[in-house]
Amino acid sequence: MEKLVQTLKEEIIEALNLVEMVPEDINEEAPLFVDGLGLDSIDALELTVLLEKKYGIKIKTAEEGKKILYSVKSMADCIIAGGKAWD
Amino acid sequence: MTGYYITGYCIIRNNEASVNGKPVFSAHGKNTREFFTDLYKFLDSDYPKFHKMDNLCKLGFLSSELILKKNGVRTIFSGSDTGVILANSSSSLDTDRMHQVTIINRAAYFPSPAVFVYTLPNIVIGEICIRNKITGEGSFFIQEKLNPVFLTDYIRCLLDCEIINRCIAGWLQVDGDDCDAMMCLIEKTDKPISGFVNFEPSVIRDIYNLRI
C-alpha cells in the first residue's frame, strides 16, 4: 500500500503538471479537490484517464468518480480492490 | 486632450524577452518549454496554474505579465473595461498535433482532456482574463501575418465606442520551438507620460519588427 501511495503521488504530480510540488506535499488522506492543490474538473478527468491507462480502472459516472478520486488513499484502495497488478 | 497610447509593449522570440525595447531576459540553448519555465520563474508570477497551460497560453500569459508589470509591480486591470484582442496564423496547431497523437492509435487510445481544452486559440484570452479578472470583450483573429492596420482600426473602434478603455493586444504564434510574440497595452488617457507612444499602425509595425 505504501509503495502504491508513493507511486500515485508521483504520477499525480506528473499527470497534472504540479511542477512546484513534491510527493511529500500531498497528504494521502486529505481531499484532493479543495483549494490546497487547486485541482479542477479537468484534473479530475486526467486522473480518470490515469486510472484507466495505468491501472485498468474505468470510472463510468461522475458520482463514482467523486468517491474514487476523493483522496490518494481512496484511489489506492480502488486500485487494490480492482485487482490489477500495478508493479 | 484624450488620446490612445501604447503604454507598454513586449516582444518574446528567439529565447529572448524585451519590454519597451529593452532586453529583460534570455535563455539560449533551451527548448520552448524550458525557456517559458525560466521566464516564468524570472517574473516571479506565483501562479501554479501556469504549468498546466499549453505553449500558446504560456506565451500569452508571460507576455501579459511582462506588459502589466510596471516598476516590478503588477498593475491590476480587472473589470469589463479592458479588452483582449489577439491574432496569429496557426491557431492552436501546436497543441492540436499533441491531441491528434493521443487519438490516432486504437491500441493505446487515451485522449487527454487537459490537452484537448487547449485546442482552441482563444483559450489564451481566457487564461489572461482569469489571471487578471478581466471580463471585457475579447476576440481572436486568424490572419496570414500581423495586420497592423486592421488591429489598430478595430481596437480604435472599441475605444471610440467606449466599449473598453484599454486593450491588451498582440500577435501570439507558437509552433514547436518557434515562438513569436508581440503584445501591447493600449490605453485611453488625457495625461500621457514620457514613454507612451501613439497608437498607430506604423508604430505597431515598428514594435513588431524590433530587433534587440
Next chain:
Amino acid sequence: MAVRVFVTGIGIISSIGFNCEETEDSLKSGKTGIGTMKNLVSVHSGEIPVAEVPASNEELEDLARIRKTGYSSRTTLLGIIAAGEALRCSGLDEDIGSFRTGLISATTVGGMDRSEKFFKSYIQHKSGGRLRYIVTHDCGDSTAAIADTFGIRDHVSTISTACSSSANAILTGARLIKGGLLDRVIAGGTDALSLFTLNGFNSLMILDKKGCRPFDEDRNGLTLGEGSAFIVMESETVTARIGKKLLCEVSGYGNACDAYHQTASSPEGGGAYLSMKQALHCSGLTPDMIDYINAHGTGTKNNDLSEGRAIERLFGYLPVKFSSTKAFTGHTLGAAGAVEAVLGIMAIRNGWIYPNPGFARQMSELRITPEKKLIRNTRIRNLMSNSFGFGGNNTSLIFSEC
C-alpha cells in the same frame, strides 16, 4: 450617429436541411437532425449520437457547384453552400458590385477532415498521404476559399473563438459597417464533424449518449453537430440606395469574458449576464422588449445552469420566452452562432418561437422553463441569441424586426 445595419440575405446548411426552406420545414414539423453517425467513421459509432449533414463530401461538392477534386475540406464545402445561398438571397450571387464588401468567417476545426484522412496514411508510412489533403488544414483556408469563390476582396478575416466564433464574426462585421470601414459584410461560420472534436469532447465526458436535452433536469451533455450559416449585412445607406428587401436589423451585440475557467462557465453566469446586458445597452433596448431568447443551451449540466441563472438575473420575473435549438441541429461549434442567428431571423420573419425538443423536467435550480411547443403567428419585435464559447468568450446578438 452610427449607421444602421440590416440583414438582406441568409443561408444555412445543417443536419435539419440543406437550405433555408428545408430548415424551416424541419422546424415546423419538429424534425431534429440528431441520430447515428453515418458519414463520420469512428469507434464511437452507434454509441454517441451526432447531428450530421446527411451528405458525403462528393455530394457537397455538387451542391457547392465547384469542381470535384476531393481536396476541398468538408468545412469549406459547407461554407461555400451556405454563403452562396445567403448571397443569392441578397441578390448578390451574380455580382458583388462596387460597394466595399467584406467576408468574416469563423471556424474551429478548419480542414480537419482532410487532415485526418492524410494522417491515417501518413501514420502508416512517412511518405504516405496526399499533401493536398493537409494544405487546407488552416482555419483561414476555408475563409479564403469562400472569398475566392464569390469574388470578395475588400476585407477577409477569420475568427476562431470556440463556440462563440461565428456570433463574433457577425458582431465584428456589424461593427465594421457601423464604423464606416465597410458597406457590406457576409458574416458567419462553418464547422464539419471530425474525429478530433468527437474524441476530444468525449474525453471531457460532456457528450450525452441519449442526445442533448437542453435545460432539462436530467440533461447529461451536448450533441455535436456540423453545419454552416452566413448572413449578408448591409448599411442603411446601401440598402436605401439600391432598394433592398430587409429581413431584419442587427440592433445590438455584446461580448464579455467569464474569466472563470478554460472550459467551464461560472456557476452564477457572470460572463453570460455581462454579454446579454451589453447587447441590450448597445441596442438601447430594455429586457422587457426582448420577445424571445435563442439560448446557447448546449445541454451540459454546467452551461444550462450558468446561462439559466444569468437569464433569471437579467430578466427577473419578466415572462421572457426562451429555448435552445441545439436539440434540433446539435452543437455546430464554430458555426453555432451563425446557425442560430439564421434560425432567429427565420423566427422573426415567420412569427415563430421555437420549442426545446427533449425537454421534460424543469431544472430544480431555476424558476424558468423553455418553450415546449412551437408557437406560431406571434410577433417578435426583438430577439436575443446567445453563444458562449470555451475560454469564457461570451457573445449575445440582438436582431429586430423591420
